[in-house]
Structure formats: structure tokens, C-alpha cells
Amino acid sequence: MSGHAYDVAHMLAGGLVLASFMLLYQDRMFALLNVFALHALVLSCSVAWQAYIQDARHLYVPALIALTLKAIIIPVALRRVVIKLGIHRTIETVVGVGPTMLAGIGLVGLSMVVMLKATGASIDPLSREDLAFALSVVLLGLLMMVVRRNAVSQIVGFMAMENGLILAATGAKGMPLVVEISIAFSVLVAFIVIGVFLFRIRERFDSVDVQALDSFRGERR
């Protein structure tokens, strides 16, 4: 394939990793949501680009989903939720931002090592890079879920993780069922956001703070 095609794809994937770092960096709820919207936007671009260079039409669908659902609807919905449920706007962290950043860098390094070591010459360089970036995005998302207390930021972390997966899926040339999978995932996310929050939790609790959620944890002592 032509060089610049590769460069653009590479840049977009790298941009996604960058966006993940920005997610980790945020400490305000709304800012977090904005950055997530950006994250989704970058993803949709990268997916679209993949669709273009692989000229696989069906890949535009996930790009579209990413754009509409993740970049627009969900951030807005979450914003509504935050306002409606009166969740306090700061993000409580377990580990400070600085250490989190360092850990994130470590994770990126790890994923690079693992992936570049694992994928021999058998696979074309683009997918290799893509895979490496995707893995780091996934790990960063997981890290986010681990080091942030609020339910909202956990969900954002989960969705970031899932973006990484979509990136990997689309990066894997000619992988079937990508569309189905991305749809399934969107269902999952929608389930989280709408189902759990507004429909169920709202009936019982005033806050969706995870602390309040798992106050019971099986057998209360």
C-alpha cells in the first residue's frame, strides 16, 4: 500500500492513544466527557480511513456508529445524567494523576513489547502497529476503570477500552463480523448507560456513585 496511507493510519491510531492519555489526565467530569467525545471522533476517523484504504464498505458502519453514538449521543446522555442526578463534578481518583500517567506509559511500553514480539514478519506492518496501539488503548481504558472512583468515569474507561477493541478489529484486515461485533458492543454500552442508570438505579438510589452501589457487597458484616 502507499506510504502516506500507512502514515495517516499510524497517526490516527497514535492519536487514539494520546486521547486515552488525555482521558487519564482529566479531573473534571464534563471535561472528561468532552475528551471522550474526541476519543470517539478519532476512532471514527481511523475506522473510516481503514475502510477507505482496505476499501471495505462495511467498515463505514462502525465508523458511523462511533461517530453518532459514542461521539455525540452518549456524551450528551451522560452529561444529562450527571446534571440530573446531581453527581459532584470532580473525579475522585485512587492514584494521583502523575503516577497514573507513568503507569500508562509503562502500559504502552508493555503492549509495544508484547505485540511487536508476538507478531512476526508474517503480518503486515500496519496491522502490527495498529494492534500494538489498540492493546495500549485497551490497557489504558482498563487502567482508567481501576484508578477512578466514579461510575461515570468507569463507564468512560470501559468505552475507551472498547474503542481500542474496535480499532483492533478494523485494523485486522478483512476480519468478518466486525460490524456485528461493534453493534453488539454498542448495545452493551447503551445497556450500561440507559438501562442501568436511568431505568434501574434511579429507582433506588440518588447517586450512581459506585461506592453507594456496592455498599452491600454480598454479606454485610
Add this chain to the structure above:
Amino acid sequence: MELVVAPFLQGVQMFAVLALAPLLLGYTRKVKARALRRAGPPVLQPYRDLLKLIRKEAVLAHNASWLFRTAPYMIFATTWVAAALVPTFATGLSFSWVGDLIAIIALLGSARFFLALAGMDIGTSFGGIGSSREMLFASLAEPAMIMIVFTVALVAGSTQLSSVAAFMQDNVGLRVSLGLAAAALVLVAIAENARIPVDNPATHLELTMVHEAMVLEYSGRHLAMLELAAAVKLLLYVSLIACIFVPWGLAPPGSGPTAYATGVTLYIGKLLAGGFLLVLFETSTAKMRVFRVPQFLGAALMLGLLGTLLLFVSRSF
């Protein structure tokens, strides 16, 4: 000829022990009295006592059970059988193989078992005291006895008293372990026969008595049986010591009448000597507290065990 003589000799042996037992008792009492500068009862007094008791009617407590009535006879019988198995004046009698030394000890154990039960039958507290203490002493005396058996058996290569005696006669040798065994056996004999310092056959001081406490409720012929059994037991132990440690003069099987005659005379001599030594020991010591007795018997047990172990060690050189 053999078929007649052998059972005859066995019978002689059986009735000899029965006849001699009260005599030994009377003899020891006499000697003891003399040693204490008393006149003392005549030597034949025990016979008189037994006859008198036998003629008297037996008085039983209201709640005496069948066990209480049969026990004296069982005790007497077992003791008697045990005594009949110990070679007195001759070895290898026709029924000597019926039981070995361990069996003899066990027979005495049965006698003790019944005695202790009889002590508990009426439900008096004295009986209980007696039985409980008797069993305590027994629980130490019997292992000591078994250890002695081990020592002897390992030296003589047999638990069969006749063979032991024969072996001892032929190859005499002063062995440390045998000495220890002898000492242990003496201690056990004293305890088993309820002599001073373990128990006082002549007292009815409630809290000190053991044997007397168990037979407290007995009277008449039952008491006579028990007394006789006690006497036979004493005789048994003396002749046991004699036949193991001073086996000389025992007539081997199938020897002539002269041998038997010498056997008998020597045997009586041994009895007299044994009784005399016993008295000597008794008069020279004082009765000890009940809870000193376990130490006394523990010493016996230790001696026996030591003897056995020494033997095992020396064997392997």
C-alpha cells in the same frame, strides 16, 4: 508305669501346695513373733482357723449377689491351679506344659479380678477403697512381672518354668540382668501378698488396709477359702522364686524315688529359708503410705525393664 507315675506326681504336687501353704503362713507368723520377742501362735494355728471358719455358717449381707458367693471358690480355684503349675520339688510333671509363666501370672490376675469385684459387691466404701487400691498396685505389679518373665525367658530361652529351672540348674552364671530380675521379683512378691511395707496382713486399720478391706464382708467358709487362697499365693511366690533362682535339687522327669525325696526335702528347706528372709525384711521395715507404693512398684518395673534391656544389648555382642 509312666502313665501311672506322672499323674500321681502331679497330684502329689497339687495337694502338697495345698497342705503346705497354711504351714508356711503359720511358720512366718511364728518366726515374726519370735523376732518381736513374742511367743506367737503355734505353727499349726492357721489350720485350726481354717477348720473353724469352714464349720461356721456364712453370713451374707442382704444385697450380696451370686457373684459374691461364687467369687471365693473361683479365687481359690484359680490360685490353686496357678500354684500347681509351679514346679516345687520336680520339673516336667505331666501337666506342667498346661501353662507357662505368663499363664500363671494371668491366672493370678483372674483371681485378683474376682477379688476386686467381690469387694465392690456389697456397696460399702471400704470395699471400694480396697478394690481400687488393689487394682492400682496390680497395674504396676503385672508389667513388672512380665518384664521379669522377659528377662528370664530371654536367658533361658523359654517361658516354660520346667525348662527354665532345668536350664538354670545346668548352666549357672551370675548375670546382672538376672540379679535385677530377682530383686524385682522379690518386690513384686511382697506387694502381691499384701505384706509389709505395702500392706499389713494383721491390721484392720481401715485407711491403711487393702486386701483386708476387700474381704471385709466375708465370713465362714467363704472367708476360709479366701484365707487359704492367700496362703497358697504366698507359697506360690516363694516357690516361684525358688524354682527360678535356686533351682537346685529339683528332680528331673523320670528320675528315681531318691531324687524325688531329695527334691521334697530341699523344697521344704527353701520354703523355710524364704519365709525366714521374708520375716526378716518385714520386721526391718515400716508400712509405707499408699501413694508411696506406686514408687515402690515402679522401682520393680524399672528393674525388670532394665534387666530386659541389658539382656537385649548384651545379647547382640
Add this chain to the structure above:
Amino acid sequence: MSAPLQALGLEPVTAILLVPCLSALLLAVLPGYWFAARLNVAASLVTFLFALQLLGQRPAPGGYLFVDDLNVVFVVLATFVGFTTSAFSASYIAYELESGRLTQRYLRFYHAMYQTLMFAMNLALVANNIGLMWVAIELATLTTVAMVGIYRTHEALEAAWKYFILGSVGIALALFGTILVYMAARPVLGEGQDAMVWTALSEKAAGFSPELLNVAFIFLMLGYGTKVGLAPLHAWLPDAHAEGPTPISAVLSGLLLNVALYAVLRFKMLLATIPTAIPPGPLMVTMGLTSVVFAAFMLFRRRDIKRMFAYSSIEHMGIVTFAFGMGGALANFAGLLHMTMHSLTKSAIFFAVGHIAQAKGTQRLGQIRGLTESHPVLGWGLVLGVIAIAGLPPLGIFMSEFLIVSSTFARAPLLAIILVLGLLVALGALMLRLNEVAFGIPIGQTAPVQASYAPLYTHLALVLTAGVYLPPPLVAWFQSVAQLLG
């Protein structure tokens, strides 16, 4: 009754998917408890009968569906337990309705979800495409999440939420693994469909890049292992079992865990065919042993009867994973047997526990005493079940544990000793609770509950039979599968 349906020209494979799917739709719109429950049972029965036909004739593997010796074991087991559970659920839900814990509205939802779950699990089992399998398992997760939260109590919602979050993360990891497998397969099988089809993968596996498959297996093991409930990924399992409706606990323990395990096994087989790759066995053995020992100790402090048996499920899935990790004909056979026996026994236990909880009005162990006296049939059923699950003869689990332990001890004594200690501790905990719950002077409500004992005792009878006598065809079948697993 399956013959006429056969006449309709339904392939059994499609049938076991179609029947639950349609009945789910039907149940979603059907009002009224009585008919819905009957239909639920009937549908499950039909599915089971079709599954039985798979034993006889195997359709040729298609692009999306296929049936081979391995997954037919799982399918038959799943459909059977699904059927008995639906029978149990009929009487259980009736009581819930009376006691007002469930409303008609949620009931419809419940039945629809039940069949959807059946559909999802069957799909996951017969899927010939790793992507399809992933989708199916995700669907199964979503449905169970919905059902766990159905009581909408504080605890139920919290359990559902925990299950949901952990499950989704697991799913995500599994997906990444799946993608990696595709990447590994693509150079050999070319782009597109083929590179995700089991039959193709297993043929060509030797050519795949081992390093990539290693990484993939890690993600798959963690992803699907979360659903299997292996420690330390187990956290969702106890609460989900404890707070959901008991039929769902039975299905979870009896089926869903197996389905996830099936996925792990498939990928293990894939990896095992490559000599240069890091062998998958040790990882499975480690996680299995960890789960056994961990769950064994966790059993002691339990206060909720359903949560206790949930932990026991963790223990047993650990044993099964351990056995498959050890590999070899004997261990694999034992693993299959153990998995089957555990499904039957554990669901039986949950049948008993469900009615017990209804009869006593509580799930707290401290408030249940002397069941064999107050409710003899249920009580002795529970006693039998616990004896079976504790691995005491003459019930089936004794045989499988005998095989696992003795075959392991000859190969890796240390592992066997750890396993044995774990088993002993678990037995100690279970029997301790059983002593209190089943015996002693009864306390609390002693009113009889109208319960359906048939499913409970059917399972127990099967387990008992298997403990002393395994029919030769079954043995031959399992042995061939064990060979397949390598």
C-alpha cells in the same frame, strides 16, 4: 414427539436454536402465568429432544454452525438441565408470584429471557465461528444480568451491576483475544470468513504464529475465565447466584459456566496443536488450583446458603479446569465426567435450596435448622446433594475426583496433595453447614411448601447411577472426546 417435528424438515441443529428463539418471542407477548410456564417447559423439552437427535446424526459443518463430539456433550447437557430447570422454575415462580416478590409484568420478561438464554447458550455451543460464539456468549451474559437483577432489591441490583461490569470487561478481553486469533490465522487461511471458522482453524493450526496465539490465549483465558468463575476473576459469581431467582442460579452454575469453559477448551485445543507455543496447561492448572483452595476457604464464613453453594461451584469449576489443564486421556475423561456430574448435582442442590428458602422464608444459614425433620423430602434431598457435591460415594463426583486425584498423584504429587487438601477443607466447610442446616431441632417456619420434587430427584438419581455404573456407550463417547482434547 420429535419425529413429526423432524418431518417438518427441521435440522436438529437449527431446531435447537429456532425453538428457543421463537418461544422467547412468544413468551414475551404472552400474558398469564399458567400458560407461559407450561410453554416454557414444553419448549425446553422439545429443544432437549432435538439435542438428543444430534447424538445420532451429525450435520456437515456449515460456515456458522457445526456439531462434533465435543460440543454435543455440552449441548445435550445444557438442554437437559435447561429442561429440568424449567420444570423446577414452574413451581418456584408460582410461589414467587403468590408471595408477591414478582409481578406479572416481570414474569413475562423472565420467561422470555429464560428462552433467550437457552438460545444464546446453544448458539455459543454450536457456533462454528469464533466471532459468532463471542456474540452468543455476550448475549447470554446480558440476559443473565437482566434476570439476576429481576427482584430489584438493593442487593439484587448491586449483584447485577457487579456481574455486568466484570462480565463486560471479561467480554472485552475475550474479544481482543478473538481478534488476535484471527490475526494469527489470517496469513495461513487468508482473509475473511475462513480465518474464524473452527473447523478450518483446527485443521491448519500448526501453521499459526505461536507467539501471537500465546498472547491471544491469555486474553481468552482471562476473558472467558471470568465467566467460568475462576479465582481471582470470580467476584461476580457468588452474588449473582445468591441474589437472582434460584432457577437462574441453577442455570448459571449448571450451564453458563460450562459454556464459558467450552470456549476456553476450544482455544486450548487450538494452542495445544502447536509444539512451539507456550503450553496452555500450566496456566489452567494454576488458575484451577487457586480457585479450588480459595473457594474451599471461602466456604467457611458464608452466611447465605445460596452464596455458599455458589462458592462451591467456583471450587468445582476449578477442579474441572485443573483436570483439563493436566490433560491426558484419563484426566480429560475425569474432567468431562466431573463437569457433567457437577452440573447435575449443583442444579439439583439449587432446586432443593430454592424450595427450602421459600419454605423457611430466608436464605440465611443461621435461620435454617433441622430440615430433615421439618421438611423431610427436601431435607434429605439436600443432604444427598451435599454429600454428592462433597465428593462422597456412591455418587458420581466421587468417581471423577478419584480419577483426577489418583491420576495426578502419579504424575505431579505436589499438585495432587494441594488439590486433596483443598477438597478436604471444602468438605469440612460443607459438612459443617450441613450438620447445622439439615439436623438438629428445627427452628423458624415449618409449614410444608408445595414443591416439585421430580427435577431434584431425577438429577440425584442420575448422579447416583453414574456413581456406580457408567453405560459403555457413554464411556466410549467420553473417551473419544477425551482423545479429541488431547
Add this chain to the structure above:
Amino acid sequence: MQVGIALWGAAVLLGTAVVAALLQRSRLATALTYGVSLVACLGILGAACHYLTLNAAPPQTLRLPFGLPWTGTHLRLDALSAFFLLVVNLGGAGASLFAIGHGRHETAPGRVLPFYPLFVASMNLVVLADDGFSFLLAWEFMSVSSWALVLTHHHDPNNRRAAYIYILMASFGTLALLLAFGLLAGGTGGYAFADIRAGGGTLPAVVLILALIGAGSKAGLVPLHVWLPLAHPAAPSHVSALMSGVMTKVAIYGFIRIAFDLNGPPAWWWSVLLIVLAGMTCVLGVLSALMQHDLKRLLAYHTVENIGIIFLGLGLALAFSSHGLPAPAALALTAALFHVLNHCLFKTLLFLGSGAVLAATGERDMEHLGGLIHRMPLTAFAFLTGCMAISALPPLNGFVSEWLTFQAILLSPELPSWALKLIVPAVGAMLALSAALAAACFVKAFGVTFLGRPRTVAAEQANETDPMSLAAMLALALFCLLAGVLPGLCIDLLAPVVLGLTGARMPPQSTLAWLSVVPVAESRSSYNGLLVFLFIAASTLITIEVIHRFASRAVRRGPAWDCGFPLASPSAQYTADSFAQPIRRVFGSVVFLARERVDMPLPGDRRPARLSVTLRDPLWEAVYAPLAAGIALAAERLNHLQFLTIRQYLSLVFIVLIGLLLVVSIWS
């Protein structure tokens, strides 16, 4: 084909269990269940005896399509299993006959009747099994069924605790045996004993230790005996009789089968292990028994003691055969097996007797009994016989086997190894000590329970038990006497068993004059139970006759003399505790850390003086309590993992993932 008969017997028993479970409530059930069990036991008994008597009969095998698929269920009847079948069903028949009458006192028949036949059947199957799986299946099923029987009277928390500890220890033992079979069979899964004999397992030493743990925990070998004195008394009396008299023997069988038959050639130090443990077991068992005043618990502790005696014989046999001395090994093994038979007889008898007492008075505590010999003379007679037998008093059977054990000990100088030379006599002393203490203990048991004056109303109004129970007890008593009087026959019966296991046998006895017993040579030692019995009987009768004929036979009843004191109230009699007090002072203060505290009020103070005794079990405190505490602690610590937040659970997953990725990245 005797093995077939045995199998059918077991099958009948299993069927009976089902029937009993169905019609548990009806009055008919009791008679039916126990009646059928009795018949089945007698049938198997007959088959076993027949097999043993046609000497050197080839082993009979049978293969059923059950159990482990590719192995199947192998059954085998050889001399060893035939002998143990005899033991099992002798006890089983006795208990069943007893239960026909005793069963109607049962308050919860529904919890006994279904499990009793299962229990008996499983014990038979253990003895018949010829492959590892069926063996362990039957073995553990034996535990489970008896566990259910221990829970019969489950309202009492002590019984529940006993049952719990029992099933735990039993499973521990079973798992040990499981590992042992794993070693014996190897990885290939050749579990049939035939294959094992052919293949010869690996690591025989480990196998032996595992077998010792497994069988020892079932038989009650110190320090694995803790469950036994709790569980045996908790069950209904006829079940206790089976558990103590028979089940422990089945455990012994398991050990013999593995150690002498399946396992590789023995090493000498195994026997050291066995002998030392056996000695400890003897002394500790009998001392603990002396401290009890619960009749059934006392008996249970005596089971521990007798297991020690049996294991001593086995240890000696191992020692001799490991040094290539088959003849002494045969003697030791014969002693052990003979004691197995004897203990089965008299322990069953004694437990049945305690059951009769329990049924008549509702009391197990000796301190509430007394004077029963007047109300229940026949029971008393049978019980007395049992007491004499277990106290190893001639002319009864207990003495013979202990005598043989002593004879085997006396052969130990032939052993070359040093350790054994020193240990064996010491253990011999322990054996003698325990024998003497046993006598003391049974004087206490019989004296306090049956003699003296009744201490409670219950004891005062007791009535003799029903004829069935009496028949059972008297029959067993008769067997005790016969086995003691005709030991030669029993020894010859054992000859094929011993020959099969040690390659040698004791010289044939039944041909000797007067049926006397000569272990090695007549010059060395001999014993003739028959003549001893005849002499004692004859001299007793003659003396009685003579005295009654020629002297007086007059009897007068009067108040007890008691040194002239008026007879105090029955509570002033010697109690069980006071009887044991001297022995407690001598031994207990060391072994049980016994402490006596006397609280003597000052003069003028009216309150009663009090003596309180505290006994502790060092073994429990040293081993079991810390173990339980450790497990509890671990559970407590781990339990925190139930209470983490979702985020923390996620971090667990995260950490595992990262860890594994790191492993892969550094894996070369």
C-alpha cells in the same frame, strides 16, 4: 462359589435398605430389617467359614460391569478376605439378632433402619473388593452410612459435633488411601489389585505411610483416634457395637491388604513406626478409658487400646518379614489376626451389654447406675464374661491372643536391627501395662455398673432385657469362651491366611494332645486353654461339693458389716471417678495434666466441700486445636475478598492480566 453367596448377601442387604426406607414408620419394619440382615449375615458367615475350612482353596474372583468403566468391579475371595468376612458377619449377626429385640426401644427408627443394612453391606463389600475404586467406594460409603447412623439422635449437639469430626477424619483417611492407590496404580490407571500385584507400585514407603494414615484414622490409631470416642457412643448401641467391633477391623483389613499384599517388600523402619505408634495407642487408649464414667465412651476408648495391640502384632510381623524371618512373622501375624477375631467378639458383646443397660435404665453414665446384677442377672453374666475376656484373663479368648503377642515379642532378639532390639521390649512393657490397666478399668466398669447398690431410681427399677438381646449376648459370650478354650482350632483356621501373607504358618495345633497351643516348640512355651478351664471348673466344683458335703452349707442373711459402721446411703459408695482416682494420681497427672482442686469450707461454714478435677487432652491441644484455629484464621483473612468494591475486583483482573503479559513478554 462362596464369593457369589457373599455378593448375594450384600445385595440382599442393599435391597433391605430400600425397603426399610419405604416402610420406615411401621412396626413391621424393625423386625423385618434386622431379621433379613441377620439371615444375610449368617449366609455370608457360612460361606466364609466353608471357604476357610476347605484349606488352600484357590482365590475366587468375580467381575461385574459396575464401577470404574475400563476396570469394572472386581471381587475376590481369598483366605484373608474370607477371614475378615467371618469377623464382619459374626459381629453383624450378633448385632442384628440383638437389634431385633432392642430395636423397639429406638425413638427414631426412621433414621436407623435404612442405613443399618447399608452399613453392614458396605463393610462386606470393602472386604470383597479387588480393585482400588470399588475398595475406596465401599470404604467411604461405610463411613457415610455410619455417619448417618451417628446422627440418629441429632438433637443432641454433641452427637452432631461427633458426626462432623467423624466424617472429616474419615474423609481425610480416604483421601490418604486414594493417594496411596494413585501411587500403587501409577499414571496408567491399572486399579485392579491383580495389576497392582503384577506391576508393583512406586515409592512403597510413601504408600505404607499413606495406608497407615488412611487405615489408622479409621481404626483409631493414636494420634488419629480423636473421632472414635466421640462417634462410637453417639450411635444406637447395636450400631456402636458394629462400629467398634467390626468397622475398625475392616480398617485393619485395609491396612493388611495394602501393606502385606499389594505393597512392595517392607523396610525394617516401617515396623519401628508401627510398633511405636501401637505402644502409644495401647497406653493412651486404656488410660483415657480409665478416666471415663460414660460406659459407652469407656468402651470406645478400649477399642483404641485393642487396636494398638493389633497393630503391635502387625508391626512385629512386618519387622520379622522385613528381616526374612517368616516363621516368627507368621506367629506375630497370627496373634494380630486372632486378636482381631477376639476383639470383634468381646467388644461387640460389651457394647450390646451397654445397650441393654441403656435400654433398661436410660442411663449411660455409670455414676447413675449400680446394683444391676440383681435386676438383670443374665445381662450381668454376659457382660462379666466380656469384661474378663477383654481384660485378657484366662481361660477366655483375650488372653490367648495377648499371650501369642508376648511370645512374638520374646522372639525379637532374633532381629538384627538395633532400634527394634531396644524398642520391642519397651513396647512389650507398655503392652503389659495396658493389659493390667484394662483389668482395672473393667473392674471399675462392671463393679460400678452392676455391683453395689443402685444409685438412682432408674437403676433400681431396671428390668432384664428381652430374650432376643439376651440370646445375642449369651451367644457371643459363649464364642468368647470357645475361642479361649479351643485356641488351637482358631489358629489352624488362620493358617491359610498367614501362609498367604508371610509365606509361612504356625505349626498345626489341632493335632496336638489335649488341643494345647505350642507357638514354636513345647520346650519353649505352651498353653492349654481347655485344661486350664477344666482344672478351674473341676477344682471349683470339687471344693464347693466337698465343703458343702463335709462342712457347713448354712447361710444367714444380715446387714452388711462394714467395720460396724451403719450402711451409708448408696451415694456414699465408691463411684467410677473415685475408683480411678489413685490411678489418675499416678498416671493422669502426667498424661492428661490432671489437676485436683479441693475447696474445703472453714469450720462452722455450712457449705459442702468440693473436689473438682480437670483433665486436658494434650494431643488435641497440641495438634487439632491449632489446626482448626489455623484454618479459621485463613478463612477469616481470605473472607475480606468477599467485601471488595467492584473497582478493586477490576484491579485484581487488571493485575493478573498485566502479570501474564509480562510473563509472555519475557518468555523466550
